[in-house]
Amino acid sequence: MQIVKTIEEVRKEVKQWKREGFSVGLVPTMGFLHEGHKSLIERAVKENDRVVVSDFVNPTQFGPTEDLASYPRDLERDAKLCREAGAMLLFHPEPEEMYFQDRTTSINMEGLTKELCGKSRPVHFSGVCTVVAKLFNIVTPDRAYFGEKDAQQLAVIKRMVRDLNFDIEIVGCPIIREEDGLAKSSRNTYLSPEERKAAVILSQSLKIGQEMIAQGEKDARKVKEAIVQNITTEPLAKIDYVEIVSFDTIEPISTIEGSVLTAIAVYIGKTRLIDNFILSGKGETYDNNNVKR
Numbered sequence: 689m690q691i692v693k694t695i696e697e698v699r700k701e702v703k704q705w706k707r708e709g710f711s712v713g714l715v716p717t718m719g720f721l722h723e724g725h726k727s728l729i730e731r732a733v734k735e736n737d738r739v740v741v742s743d744f745v746n747p748t749q750f751g752p753t754e755d756l757a758s759y760p761r762d763l764e765r766d767a768k769l770c771r772e773a774g775a776m777l778l779f780h781p782e783p784e785e786m787y788f789q790d791r792t793t794s795i796n797m798e799g800l801t802k803e804l805c806g807k808s809r810p811v812h813f814s815g816v817c818t819v820v821a822k823l824f825n826i827v828t829p830d831r832a833y834f835g836e837k838d839a840q841q842l843a844v845i846k847r848m849v850r851d852l853n854f855d856i857e858i859v860g861c862p863i864i865r866e867e868d869g870l871a872k873s874s875r876n877t878y879l880s881p882e883e884r885k886a887a888v889i890l891s892q893s894l895k896i897g898q899e900m901i902a903q904g905e906k907d908a909r910k911v912k913e914a915i916v917q918n919i920t921t922e923p924l925a926k927i928d929y930v931e932i933v934s935f936d937t938i939e940p941i942s943t944i945e946g947s948v949l950t951a952i953a954v955y956i957g958k959t960r961l962i963d964n965f966i967l968s969g970k971g972e973t974y975d976n977n978n979v980k981r
């Protein structure tokens with residue numbers, strides 16, 4: 689596996705692959721890779737002849753008071769994981785390689801970004817869309833892989849690809865969890881041992897909501913209240929949001945029907961964690977705890 693830092697090197701390699709008739713998969717990441725990323729890379733390796741992983745802590749998706757400076761980084765460990773998972777190219781650019789000082793273009797999305805993480809993190813999705821569009825133009829993949837843990841991000845990227853006519857298939861992959869249910873995340877590393885124990889409250893509370901829906905509850909308000917109530921039993925937890933929205937529009941709904949996303953963001957100490965479950969239109973829950981695929 690090659691590690692490259694420039695756009696030119698990526699383009700040269702990918703052009704050669706395409707001349708040879710190989711399909712290309714892209715797994716965009718911000719590094720500090722874990723089992724969740726590994727599952728994306730392995731899926732990409734299964735479905736494509738060649739796989740590129742991008743490893744770039746994208747400054748434009750962090751707000752001024754967020755954790756850009758402290759975001760964990762470990763290129764050596766990332767490279768090992770990518771190699772083992774079967775990636776062929778690791779793209780690790782510096783911010784100056786990705787962004788012109790005097791840039792004037794970015795992607796802004798109307799709708800889909802007003803609720804959930806878009807509400808708490810106003811610049812976030814513009815930064816995500818802009819960097820992902822740039823990566824799509826640099827790598828020109830046939831398919832790109834994103835985790836369902838960032839469910840709103842997945843919906844936003846699918847919409848951007850549709851609206852801007854990128855000829856790329858977006859593949860969503862299930863959440864990978866720790867044994868106690870905590871969704872894997874690079875930010876879990878910020879948690880103290882006591883906070884790590886408390887963080888299980890996220891998946892535990894979602895499970896309560898999931899069970900209520902499985903037993904036929906259709907009132908989104910009641911499900912939301914039960915989730916909120918359970919989270920508040922954990923003294924280290926502070927709710928950012930608990931929302932039940934249509935997975936197509938990311939707008940709040942009152943009746944649970946169709947494709948539904950139940951998403952939460954909770955501070956455990958200073959660390960903001962997210963988790964969710966998605967209910968398909970057929971009433972099946974798409975989640976790593978009880979995967980139906």
Ligand code: PAF
Pocket residue numbers: 716717718744746749816819820838841
């Ligand atoms: O999900 C992430 O890690 C990031 O938002 C992404 C998609 C790599 C863009 O920087």
